[in-house]
Structure formats: C-alpha cells, structure tokens
Amino acid sequence: MRRLAVGAAVVALMGLAACASPSNPALMTLPATPGLTASSSDLGYHAVTTVTVSGGQGTNPLWTSQVSNADFKTALENSLAAAGYMGTEGQPMTVSASLIDLKQPLAGFDLSVISQVRYTVTRAERVLFDETVAATGTASMGQSLLATERLRMANEASIRENIKTFLTRFRARAR
Incomplete structure (x- = not known):
C-alpha cells in the first residue's frame, strides 16, 4: 500500500513538472545590438x-506554452528601448x-x-x-529534457528573432 502511495505521488509530481509555463518577456527581449x-x-x-x-494568447498550463499580448508588449517595448527608439523626442x-501565427510542433x-x-x-497618422515578419526559434534537448520547457524556450527565441528582424528592416527603411 505504501509503495502504491509513493508511486502515485511521484506520478502526480511528474504531471506538475510537465505543466506548460508562459513565455518570459525578459527572454524574448532583444538586448542592445550593434x-x-x-x-x-x-x-x-x-x-x-x-x-x-494583439493576437497573443495566454498559456493554459494543461496544454502548451503560448505568448500573451502583455508578455510580447513588454518584450517589444524593452527591445525598442534598448535600440534607442522609445522616448518622447x-x-x-x-x-x-x-501576432498572426505561432506555428508550434506537436x-x-x-x-x-x-x-x-x-x-x-x-507617425501623425502616416x-x-x-x-x-516571420522568424524561427529553436530549442534543443540539450537545453531542457522537458518538452514543455523546450517549447517555451523556442517560443521565446522565435519572438526575439522576430523583433530583431523587424528592427533590422525598420532601420534599413528609416535611413
């Protein structure tokens, strides 16, 4: 009976460990980049x-990691600030x-x-x-053994690369 209880507890803890977690804005933020x-x-x-x-979704812990509007906005604002675009001048x-699409593997x-x-x-309605912009982010087995964590990491890498591509294109066009 005791082994059964210990086994059930281990299975329950493994189930909790496999819960999806939301994206971290800090890990989606592009730092100041030369x-x-x-x-x-x-x-x-x-x-x-x-x-x-707009277009983001909150993460359902029982399903898959997603990117919420609030987290994406924070990452985009912080990336724009690091690149010297945020301000009042x-x-x-x-x-x-x-966010039109977030294509995730099963x-x-x-x-x-x-x-x-x-x-x-x-600017001034113009x-x-x-x-x-489309961008890809990848997370490998070496980064995490848990698929739910790898998916979150891949989401974060994809959004970070997306912001980088946006800034590259905007900067090229703004010159």
Whole structure:
C-alpha cells in the first residue's frame, strides 16, 4: 500500500513538472545590438511613445506554452528601448504588432517555432512601415529534457528573432 502511495505521488509530481509555463518577456527581449541601435540622426530615435500588441494568447498550463499580448508588449517595448527608439523626442510614433501565427510542433527532440507578426509604425497618422515578419526559434534537448520547457524556450527565441528582424528592416527603411 505504501509503495502504491509513493508511486502515485511521484506520478502526480511528474504531471506538475510537465505543466506548460508562459513565455518570459525578459527572454524574448532583444538586448542592445550593434548595428540595430538608433542614433540621433535616425528616424524614430527616442520617438516611439506607444506600443500596441494583439493576437497573443495566454498559456493554459494543461496544454502548451503560448505568448500573451502583455508578455510580447513588454518584450517589444524593452527591445525598442534598448535600440534607442522609445522616448518622447520629436514627433511621436506608434508601433503596432499583431501576432498572426505561432506555428508550434506537436512533438520532437529539437523544437522549432515560427512566429509571424505584422508590424505597423505610424507617425501623425502616416504609415512609415507596414510589413509582416516571420522568424524561427529553436530549442534543443540539450537545453531542457522537458518538452514543455523546450517549447517555451523556442517560443521565446522565435519572438526575439522576430523583433530583431523587424528592427533590422525598420532601420534599413528609416535611413
């Protein structure tokens, strides 16, 4: 009887360990990156005052890790700040990001997630940038043995790469 109780407790703890966890905004944030940081002569330098995000989903612990609007917004704002775009100098700009798709695998050893986000940058009701960006993030077995954790890590890597691609394209267009 005691072995049965211990076995049931172990199974219950393993079930809890396999619960999906939400994405971490800090791990989706792109740090200051050479070549992507705005200078005072660049369009948008310290001018982004508003960031809106839509299309995200909260994580259901019994299903799979997702990216919520709040977490994506925090990561995008922090990435824009690190790149020198957030601020109140010049004419205010708005960045809108709509998470169109988060293609996640059902299973696997190395998990790759493809995020597709439409970014729109406006200033005084004029559209300065309007593109859809797709990016891939991968997490390997070496990073975590738990598939739920690898999926979360792949989500975070995909969003971070997506933000990086957006900043690269915006910066190229803003010159």
